[in-house]
Amino acid sequence: MSVSRPHPWSDGPRSRPVVLGVDHDQNPVVVRAAARISAAMRTGLVCVWVDGSRTIVSDEPGALITTPLDPDETDEAVVAAERAMIERLSPLLVDAGVSWQLRYVVGEVVHGLAAVAEEVDACVIAVGTRRPGISGWMNELIGGSVAGRLAHSQLRPVLVVPQRRPGDGPEGGA
Numbered sequence: 001m002s003v004s005r006p007h008p009w010s011d012g013p014r015s016r017p018v019v020l021g022v023d024h025d026q027n028p029v030v031v032r033a034a035a036r037i038s039a040a041m042r043t044g045l046v047c048v049w050v051d052g053s054r055t056i057v058s059d060e061p062g063a064l065i066t067t068p069l070d071p072d073e074t075d076e077a078v079v080a081a082e083r084a085m086i087e088r089l090s091p092l093l094v095d096a097g098v099s100w101q102l103r104y105v106v107g108e109v110v111h112g113l114a115a116v117a118e119e120v121d122a123c124v125i126a127v128g129t130r131r132p133g134i135s136g137w138m139n140e141l142i143g144g145s146v147a148g149r150l151a152h153s154q155l156r157p158v159l160v161v162p163q164r165r166p167g168d169g170p171e172g173g174a
Contacts, residue, residue: 007082008101010093010101012099017043018037018043018045018126018159019117020125031092031093034159039096044101045098045100046116047089047101048103050107051106051107053069054069055067055106056106082104103116110146110149114153125159126160127146128160
């Protein structure tokens, strides 16, 4: 079993933050856009990674105890993945002018984002568009659009950030 605790805010907590759905290969364009919006709104950014490969054993105050669904996965893998996520996000947000934190949640993406948004009283939930190509299309076909499902199930606004625009390079020109 693995224990995950909320990561600290980079510069103190903020009220009514922007909640951003992130994953292990998050497009930097989406992170930077959410950070710009957070800065313009003078609030913080809560980056939420929803891990569908684990299940909750116990949800204690201040700690989430999980176990992998795959018996071959080790608990060290989630610790390393969280560390890698912070290492990936930190350079993108260091000069953004917003306080931010990473939240690790287990379960289905829409429910995980909605739960954190409710917990922190988010002003908006931000997600990226689906990834280009056949894999992005297949994920949306099988699971549906995260943005669409959020928009239909939330009372708070949902912001959909384009992964990149036609003609942009891999970084989306940002």
